[in-house]
Structure formats: structure tokens, C-alpha cells
Amino acid sequence: MSIHGKNMIAGTLSAAGTQQIQAHDPATGATLEGAFTLATEQEINQALEAAQAAFAGYRRKTAQQRAEFLRAIGEQITALGHTLIERAMAETGLPQARLEGERGRTVGQLNKFADTLLEGSWVQARIDRAQPDRTPLPRPDVRSMYIPLGPVAVFGASNFPLAFSVAGGDTASALAAGCPVIVKAHPSHPGTSELVAGAIAAAAQKTDMPAGVFSMVHGGVHESRMLVQHPVLKAVGFTGSFKAGRALYDLAAARPEPIPVYAEMGSVNPVFILPDFLKTRGAEIAAGLCGSVTLGVGQFCTNPGLVVTTDTAGLSKFLETLGPHIQNTPAGTMLNAGINAAYESNLEALARRPGVTVLAKGQNTTGQNQGTAALLRVSAAHFLEDAQLQEEVFGPSTLVVAGNDAGQLGQVIAALQGQLTATIYGTEQDFRDFPDIMDQLAQKAGRLLFGGFPTGVEVCDAMVHGGPYPATTDSRSTSVGTAAIFRFVRPVAFQNFPDSLLPDALREENPLGVFRMVDGKWIQP
């Protein structure tokens, strides 16, 4: 399958522009096959207008039809076979097994949203029946449910070239909700993006969806701005850096009609080790922690970049166990040259902050863009004085913050910025000593883990992958799991409608068999 390098505008390949970019193998620096033409303003407008035109037809499709479309996307992605894996490996430096796993996850989440559509209760139907005899005024019949917002722009992530890119979580949840999607391909894996965009377009055609339901454009900052500022756009999904995420948020907020931006930006994902656990079992978790810090060369949003504990019994043993694990970890190829350069300079800057010492470095390897593991340490007193120490260092490093005593732990929690996750290790004794710690941590993160490690985000109904700013620009939602569908909907009420004019989910006889709140009670169908 050769790489054509074109934009996919509503099912049609298009390359009207003159600017081109190419992809590179981060491990070798080699330029890869294909020249990708950045979208012109006209192409971007075409994509948005086609999305708006497709919206009416797409939102009226039945749940079954939309589910069929989502499943077909998964089938078409699977049908790309090793071609897709090979291209993704070349563009990202990620290993085959990881990318095969990620493909499974991508197809799995499309299917999971299909299941959510078929089950149907996600529309949160609420019915308050009329009370014509109520005094002083009769009560009208009011029924409400969620409907889709409209065209959604998705900015794929560099670190999940499949599961959080062209057909990733944001695309799956927006399409499930009934919204057309325009993806801005990540310039770090444009060939992978092109292959997946072709799969989505093929699925749309096969399942008789309007062609404008999906477009993908290549571009940089300029093209992103045009996309976000287009008047028909109704929401934005983004995963990436704080700087880019905030820029998109600001742009969307300054529109004549502001629109929601779901930007997942950065997080240091603190791991707390409470004193009694540290003393009795601290060393046990060193190997697992090292594995989580260095997994995928530390390039996960949920990478644990901060370990908060106390300088009490067990700390030396914990660090003496963790250090060699870090030292024995070979460096790995990072996603691209920019990410690798940022890792090195951010790590150097961190090591130079007052009070920070480097405890261990991993093994160097040959090859370009190799990220080397690192373990650093600082006192809680220094941490509390230096906001810079909370900045995410995207890569395989972690900073251990040790407080003088247990009291400083609470201060560190209070000083923490918003996070995607917070993990806690404690014994029964610890939770007697810190009875409020879970409640405090819940103020700071979207997901709390009792033990284990934050990397590896389960795609399930209960998952929350989100959290207070600056982890995301909107803590009210999740980007992973089926609850992500709520990002792209709004409620609408129907008052005193005849049954025949109501949407199926709100009809009296409940033809879809969905859970509904009827006269104040949630009712099982």
C-alpha cells in the first residue's frame, strides 16, 4: 500500500496546497516514504462544510446504524494488517507488540461505543408526565434527552498513534454521539494517520454514512487555527502539550460563539507512599514503579513522574532498591526528535533546581533520540518552594519528594496542581493516621489508585481519564471509557409533544427499552 500524502476531505482525496511535510524514523532519522500536503484554507472549509451538511443525515441515523459504522471502522483498521503496524513502528519508534496491543485497544473502544449505542441508555432520558389537575397550575409533560452538538475537531496525540489519534477515543466518542469529525493528523505520524483515515472513509462508504461525517487534514499551527475558528465547529478534542492545548482553548474561548475544548495536557501523576507502608513494604514496589516510569520510554500521559513519601524508616531501602532498577533500564527510542530534545533539556533543568539530586541514570544505548531513565530526589521543603518541580518532564524519569515528617505530606498534596491520576500506598495503620487523605487526593485528580501503577488506562464504563486543570481544560469529563460520549452532547427538552413526534427514547412505550427517569424514579425497562 503506497502512501499518497493527501488530505481526506469528506471521502475524497485532495492535495490542493503546496506545502509538504515528511515523516521520519526517530530511531535512525531516516526520511520515510510519502510527502504530505498541508491542507489549504479552502480544503479546511470544504471539510467543515461537508461535516455540517452531513450532520443532519448522520444524527438521524439509528443507534444500530451508527454502531454498524463504528464496528466497520474497526474491521477496516484490522484489515490494514501489518501495513499499518509497520508504518506506525517506523514513524514512532514504538515496538510491534505495543502497537498491535494499541490496535486491539483502538478497535475495542470503537466496539465498546457500538455496544453503548445499542444499549441506548446513555441518552439519559428523563420523563415528567403531565399533571393536568395540579393546582394552582397544571404540570406540563416534559421529556428530555441528550442530542449531539455538531461537528467536532480532533487533534491526535503523538504518543498513541492509534488509540488516541485518527480513530482514537475522541473520534470514537464523537461519532458515537452523532457528531461528524474532522481530524488534524499529528505531523509525527502522518502515514499512520493516512492509513487509518482511509479505513474510516471506507467504513463510512460501506455502511452508507454521509461522506462528510469524517475528514482528515494535514497541517500545523496555522491550519489548526483555521479549523478551531470555523463557525460550524461545535467542540474540540485534544491530547498533547500544555502549550498547544491552552492555545486551542484560548482560541475557542475567543470565538464569537465559544465552544468547549477538551484538552488533555500534562500530569506528573504522583505516587504517595505513606510512612508505615514505606517502613514495612516500600522496597516491594520498587521494581513495579521502575517499570511504570520507563514503560514506553516514559511516554504515557499517566507516567508517574513524582513519588511523594517521608524521610522515615524504609526510605533508604526503597531508594537503594529502586536505583539499580533504573540503572539497569536501557534507553529507548522516543517518539520524535522534538520530544527527545525536550526530555533531555527538561531533565537537565530539573536536575539543576535547588535541592535536587540525581540518584540514578539508566543505561545509554546507541541510535538517535534515545531517552535514558533517571531517578531524582528533592526534599518536600524544596518542593513546596519551587513550583517548577511540578512541571511534567515527558519521558522515563521520576522525582522522589521526601518530607521530613508526615505533616509535610498534607502540605505537598495541598500544593499539587490538577492531575490525571494519584496513586496511594498505605497500610491499615496509615489510613488510620491519615483518615482524610483520599478525600484530599480526590480534589487533585481524575483517578485515584489504591496501589498498582497509573500507566495502563482501562477502557471501561467507569473509567475517568481527566482531572482538574492543568491536567485538562475541562475536568467535567473523561477522554477514556464510554462516559466520554457526554463530551459531545447537550440536553434538549420536549414539552407537551404528541407521542408520534417524540424521539424513540422518549416515547411512552419505551420502544428502545432504555433506562429512564420517570416521574422522579429511575426505571428499569
Place this chain on the structure above:
Amino acid sequence: MSIHGKNMIAGTLSAAGTQQIQAHDPATGATLEGAFTLATEQEINQALEAAQAAFAGYRRKTAQQRAEFLRAIGEQITALGHTLIERAMAETGLPQARLEGERGRTVGQLNKFADTLLEGSWVQARIDRAQPDRTPLPRPDVRSMYIPLGPVAVFGASNFPLAFSVAGGDTASALAAGCPVIVKAHPSHPGTSELVAGAIAAAAQKTDMPAGVFSMVHGGVHESRMLVQHPVLKAVGFTGSFKAGRALYDLAAARPEPIPVYAEMGSVNPVFILPDFLKTRGAEIAAGLCGSVTLGVGQFCTNPGLVVTTDTAGLSKFLETLGPHIQNTPAGTMLNAGINAAYESNLEALARRPGVTVLAKGQNTTGQNQGTAALLRVSAAHFLEDAQLQEEVFGPSTLVVAGNDAGQLGQVIAALQGQLTATIYGTEQDFRDFPDIMDQLAQKAGRLLFGGFPTGVEVCDAMVHGGPYPATTDSRSTSVGTAAIFRFVRPVAFQNFPDSLLPDALREENPLGVFRMVDGKWIQP
């Protein structure tokens, strides 16, 4: 009960500032008792810091305790008796029966949120149990639910001095969610605000809530800015003008940590009369329409300011019936001098737009700030060319837009801005002729009415009082009804937690007896 004019800062009366405002009776222009001291920066900071300090204790209260607090607020408001009604009448010009009804609604919505808390399912508990034997990786146990965001600022509306002011819908939903509230009193009814703030503080004390759970400050633009920019604030609820709402939105979006702003701004609430209905029954609705247009001197967010129909059989009869109803409507006292002046100048400006003719004016009355009813007409062709005709004229007027033919109706719908409501009158024949009209209108409004009139917003579980921009700054929620609680919460997931450390709503045995989604299925307790 004498008016003290002070700010209520976490249960303590405070008037450290030097600037004062007074209230006026709009019907007479008379200055009313009491001088209200604007809050200083220090007082605003005190209120916010007290709110943040109270948040930990308040969010840990049980549902029963928070419900008791909400009910106690209602009881304390009721206990104010005629003192409250009298002051509200003097400050707003609204009649006694209306204000007594509004008080009932205010108490009713506090009680309704108490019921929501006691029922408990609003936290949307989701449970995905562990699958330790799953391959290739075991599935963790993941459980999620909603938790409160933190301190919320509420800006009361001038047109609902009780139900959308100090203890109104926004305050009730934020307190129900577990968020402390800081109200900025509306300068048009500061005495009413003071009385209600006293009731809330008394209720907080009586039910043993932390004092910082509620504060109220007097102020203008400067004080509003300080409030919205304070770092501990997590959300804003607002009802008022487009200009003020957008300014608060912009301010909140520009914060280092952006926060959600739920601003309900303006809406012309179009009423559509389809051709067959117009021909056969149009005149029937003229009296009711006039009543809705002029109810409360047209000072409802849901006032029908636009009637869209066709210049076909029945139009003359409809207008000839509607005109005299408007003519026979006596003018009424508007809420304040500013609102009355704006009504008169906006109405004059509207009458001067190309193609607009004034069909009828209501009866003048003596007294100050009297709003006179008005009926205007324009062609759909003019309407489609002139965006100015969509601007809300806040007061008792309505503009009839008549299309040449049915085709222009669709163009008018497509051109409409976002609305709180859209009302439709049609016969079975009409809905055969316009099969997609409901779907089209759903894109433009938060609530669709089949017949009836949009004024009068039922407080119920299914209500949606919201809609696409510029009706609100966030179409994803409602400001009326129990679903308003979702404005002030975010989801948090708990992974692999022992049962004893989970919040009650997520414990295995479901001690609260709430609806939960367990392993993909919603389960009745």
C-alpha cells in the same frame, strides 16, 4: 425587620468599605430604606477563603445533612413572611401574587434538590468489577461517581428576585452538589437579597454547616471581576444580559486556571405557526400569545419575542385578533429604570429597521418606568437580511415574521441564533409537509414546545432551561430542574480500592440504595 446594608461574609455581617448604593422603587422612583456597602477586596477574599475552608467539611456532609440544610433554607425564607414580599415588591415593581408564587417556587426547588440528594442516584455511580483472570492483562476494579467542583459564584437575575437570585436555582444546585456559594447580590434588589442571605446564614447555623458555605457580597463590575478571578473559585452561575454574561465568560476563560461559566443571557424564543394551523386555528392562540408576551411586563427569559409564520391564508385574521389584545394590555412597571429605558430605545430601534412596521401598541399608564406592549411585523426576506432583528428586546413586545411561502420558514430556522425555547403550532397536515422541522428546531433551542407558550418554566427532573449560544455560554447543561446539579460536579474514578475506603455510593453492597451501572448494565437497587 430593618435593613442593615452589610455584606454577609461566612455568617458574619461586614461593611468595611466606603462606597454605598441604594435601592429604588421603580414605580415611583422613591429611594428605599437602607444603604448597601459594596464589598472591599479584603471582604471578597475573606468570603472566598472561607468558602474554600468550608468546602472540605461541607463536601463530607452526608446527603441527609445537605438535604436538611436545603430544607432549612426554605423554612427560613418562608419564616421571613410578608417582610420579604413587601421589600421585593418595592424593589422590583412585581405584584404580590407573582412574588408569593415565586417564593413558593424558590422553596420548592430547594426541597426538590433535597429530594434528589436523598434519592442519591444523581452521583451516577459506575462500577466495573475486577477480572483478575482476563488475558492478556487482568482488568482492574474501577468505580466512578460525581464529586463537587468547589466554591461557586452566583450572579442573581433582576427578573427573578427570589427564584433566580440569592437562594435561587444556581445556589440550590451548587449547594446540593456540595459546593460552597458566594452570591453577588443584584444591585436592583439589594434589600431582598439581604433578607434571603440572612435566611441562608441562619439555616447554615441551625443545621451545623460550616459558616463559609455561604457568603453574599454587594458590588458592581469591579467586585464581580475580583470574585471571578479569585483562584479558589471553580465555577460561575449567571443570569442576565448578553454583555455582562459574555464579559464574565471571557474573564473566567482568561484565568490562569479557566473555570466553567454558566451564563444564561438572552433569547427571543421563537413561536412557529405552520401554514395549515394558521389557516384553520391561528386566531385561537392570539389571546394566549398576547398573555405570554406581556406576562410580567414581558420580563421573562422565555418571553416570546418572535412569531414566525407565513403570509398565507389566516394571517390577517390572526393579526387582526392579536392586535386588539395587545392594544388592550395596560402598561406595567418594569424592574428598574435601566431596563425600562433599554426597552424603549431597543423597541424604537427595532421599529426603524428596514421593513418593520408597528401593528399595535398597548395602553399607556401613569407612573414611572412603565413598559407598553407592542406588536411589530416584518417580512421573512427582511428578517433574513438583518441580523439586528434577532436581538432580544427585553420587555412586552413581539415581532411577527411572515414568509412569502413555506420554504422561507426553513431559511428562517437555519438563520436563527441559539435559543432557550422554540414553540411550534402545527396540524397533522403541517407535520406531513415539514417532516424534519422538529429535528431542525432541536438544533436551535434547549426546549421545544408543542403548542402552549414558553413562559412558565416547570421545575422538574426533565426540564432543560438552556440552549446553544448566545442563549447561554454552555449548552451542555440546564439552569432549571434537578439536572442543574451536573453543572457543579466532575467525575472521579477509584481503582482497586478496598471497600472500606470507597465512598458509600460505590461500595459493593450499595448501602445508599442508588441506581448504578455495574459491569455495563444499569441496575435497580
